[in-house]
């Protein structure tokens with residue numbers, strides 16, 4: 169794939185990672201691969217905005233060479249320390265030994281602690297600018313979106329925002345722009361990205377967008393560091409972020425559970441029927457057969473969550489624990505939740521689930537539904553009613 173012209177004298181020179189199927193270790197499934205977006209700005213001064221993960225360094229350098237001799241690069245703007253964006257800085261510096269790396273003070277400290285290089289570094293903070301010739305790039309610190317070092321770069325002349333990970337999607341495609349890809353897939357991957365990475369920072373997301381709006385920056389294009397570039401409708405993703413950050417959700421309930429001998433599963437299915445009977449959308453996932461990254465993405469726009477586990481050794485099934493741990497870390501906003509499960513004698517699973525849901529900041533909208541051993545007809549009817557009552561609360 170050649171470098172792609174994004175705007176006059178601005179090129180995508182990143183890399184497409186078609187085969188990556190998990191990210192951040194194994195915490196995030198990337199069924200559709202991803203891209204590492206690096207952008208080359210040709211002006212009186214030449215700037216490279218972000219780089220790629222290390223194994224793709226040669227690919228990026230080859231793309232740069234199709235446009236310009238890499239030794240002409242004056243600045244490497246590092247919006248973010250994380251290695252999927254900084255992993256090729258050391259390589260490009262071999263070709264551009266005079267280039268200055270530009271980033272926040274946190275970025276400098278982070279890069280030094282990742283690469284132990286003695287790089288020429290220029291620290292910038294919100295409001296600082298870098299004159300490139302016809303263009304001036306300005307910087308906006310964006311701490312914890314999603315690391316302390318994160319920063320947005322803005323090119324006023326082109327009304328171009330380069331916000332690094334914000335507004336990204338893990339989506340490998342031969343297309344580079346939002347209007348060239350399936351909109352449902354695009355928004356699903358953007359939502360999955362938000363839910364799995366940015367959800368805990370929702371308050372900061374809202375504040376940062378408001379800050380940008382107050383600055384009155386004209387934004388015609390948003391070029392993130394993963395996935396496609398928002399050129400047709402950049403406000404579509406900004407509005408979606410504001411909606412997701414606000415916790416606005418559909419009348420929809422997810423039932424997420426595991427079971428040993430199907431008692432808890434039969435409870436879950438009876439609850440599902442009860443929810444559906446109230447006209448509320450619902451989905452049911454047995455955890456080991458499901459992808460937690462996908463469930464988390466679906467939860468983003470679902471109002472309710474029922475988590476079930478039978479009791480084993482006084483607590484939850486070990487398979488349910490990772491999902492609850494994810495909830496505690498991501499702290500989904502404005503969710504109504506409840507626990508359920510079958511037990512044999514002393515029980516214990518639902519209390520553990522409730523504790524997790526509460527520590528994830530969710531509201532327990534109903535007391536836990538438990539059944540001893542195998543649910544009989546009456547107990548299944550109670551589960552059905554439980555689903556109905558829970559559905560009424562999300563309506």
Ligand SMILES: Cc1cc2nc3c(=O)[nH]c(=O)nc-3n(C[C@H](O)[C@H](O)[C@H](O)COP(=O)(O)O)c2cc1C
Nearest residue numbers: 428429430431432478480481482511512513514515
């Ligand atoms: C290995 C094992 C350990 C169990 N430990 C407990 C326990 O500590 N407390 C309890 O109340 N029930 C315990 N049970 C009983 C189950 O919770 C009970 O069989 C329940 O109905 C299983 O529901 P399920 O079919 O949804 O898995 C245990 C069952 C197994 C197989």
